[in-house]
Amino acid sequence: MNNRQLGILALVAAGMVLWAVVQAQLTGGGHAAPSGPAYLIQGLDPGSIDSITVGQGKDTVTLKRQEGQFVVTSEKNYPADTKQINDLISKSLDIKTSEVYTDNPKNHEDLEVSEAKARGVVKFFKSDGSLLTGVVVGKSQEAGQESYVRLASGDAVYLAENAPFFRTKALDYVDQEIANVKREDVNAVTVTTSEGTYKLLPEKQGDGVVLEGMSADQKLKANDAKSVLTALMSLRFDDVNRPADIRGLSFDHQYVCRLNNSTEYRLKLAQKGEKTYLLCEAEYTSLAKVTINPNQVDSPEELKKKEAVLLAQENAQKFTLRHKDWVYEIPDWKAKFLTKKQSELYEEKPKQAEQKAETPKQEPADAQAAPAEPNQPAPTTQPVPPSQPAPAVQSSEPNKPA
Secondary structure, X not given: OOHHHHHHHHHHHHHXXXXXHHHHHHHOOOOOOOOOOEEOOOOOOHHHOOEEEEOOHHHOEEXXXXXXXXXXXXXXXXXXXXXXXXXXXXXXXXXXXXXXXXXXXXXXXXXXXXXXXXXXXXXEEOOOOOEEEEEEEEEEOOXXXXXXXXXXXXXXXXXXXXXXXXXXXXXXXXOOEEEOOOHHHEEEEEEEEOOEEEEEEEOOOOOOEEEOOOOOOOEEOHHHHHHHHOOOOOEEOOEEEOHHHOOOOOOOEEEEEEEOOOEXXXXXXXXXXXXXXXXXXXXXXXXXXXXXXXXXXXXXXHHHHHHHHHHHHHHHHHHHHHHOOOEXXXXXXXXXXXXXXXXXXXXXXXXXXXXXXXXXXXXXXXXXXXXXXXXXXXXXXXXXXXXXXXXXXXXXXXXXXX
């Protein structure tokens, strides 16, 4: 066989291979040759991301960069939680593919990697609105751990192990915690309601609670008092609004929690219908000032005290700056302790008369004796005189001895 015949055979063989590949792609029934593990997204600079969308259609959550941080546009531009943003970007960048399954867009519906049917869609945009990149996560393979994924800008569908789940609610991307104060840090709590103002103090020993000024004939509901004292433990919100978005609120309840380090958390509460709304701020109230003298060497104890004061001042300022422009809707179970009236902290104390009534009445000792027999006089007990000689008996008849 000469060189010309060999060349013809090579061309025919190449044509047959090409035809087989085209047929496999059109039918979706075959796999392309494995290309080895590789990251789906490559070369993304997080600093170039101006906005992110998660989900699709009406359930889309939009995260927008503003003044160096991301905000949740559907929640009145409330600041997004940096940890959640970093987690979202990391999950997207960590998707590792094993092979190309198909690059025919006609197969997207069946593999559920079309945006309408996908179980996860994340897109990253530039400041001009153009798409940087994105991922679409489809269904999992039958009897397998791999899922179908593709880039939002491409048609090729890949197989990936451990494809991530993306949260699709706006509040998933904010920090819903308002405050989290430990009981051992609480110095006093003052509550003002329509009934007036009262003050709760933690017991010096144990975990009990004292109501300042409570009279001796009153009894405190221990569990309710503890719940009021520790109401700032894991205080979270259900929704957030701008003050201008809610009208007709009267913040006539107040809750002030003073900590041992002189920080005061001040909450104002309003109730409208079945909802409770909250405004909050914090202030470091100590008049003590931290002075730093470069010519003075402080002991480790003094340095620790100064650091604690500076940290308390900073935390109070950060708390106020974060919350000062927002009105929070809080859950009912937490609101009832922040607004509890003083009269609701008392329980009835048993009265002394009621205690006596419960004691069985004691019968006199002689009343417990056995009753006398019928038709017989009751026995009597008389003292017996001491023994004496019997007196002489005088006879009425003369000359007879007695």
